[in-house]
Amino acid sequence: MAEKKIVVKGMSCGHCAGAVTKTLETTEGIRNVKVNLATGEVTYEEVNPVDAATISAKIKKAGYEVAG
Template identity: 45%
Template sequence: MPTTTYPVTGMTCGHCVTAVTTEVAAIPGVTDVNVDLAAGTVTFSATEPVDRETVRAAVDEAGYELGAAS
């Protein structure tokens, strides 16, 4: 499964990590989510393609901003 990493701005604590993890994990097809607070990134694997806008909406719902994919 391909993995995708995006920067996320605004995360400062463990609650931030939990919020982003929960919202991204709820995206259909997403099978694994890793949020790195120190790096300010979210990395996930999915069984089907997930477009940037879907990820942006999930991160926005958590209260943070999504940067460009790396």
């Protein structure tokens, strides 16, 4: 398992953090999602490889944007 980190733009409250957490935790191959609202950093464990484009698309569909 590899721990990954992304920065998500547009999160401003607990609801935002929950939406991003739920979006990632329902993605096959991802678990243990942690969101830091102050920095926008989201860390998670990849138990199976997940394409970065897939993650970005799911985050965008939830109403947020992956930085970079």
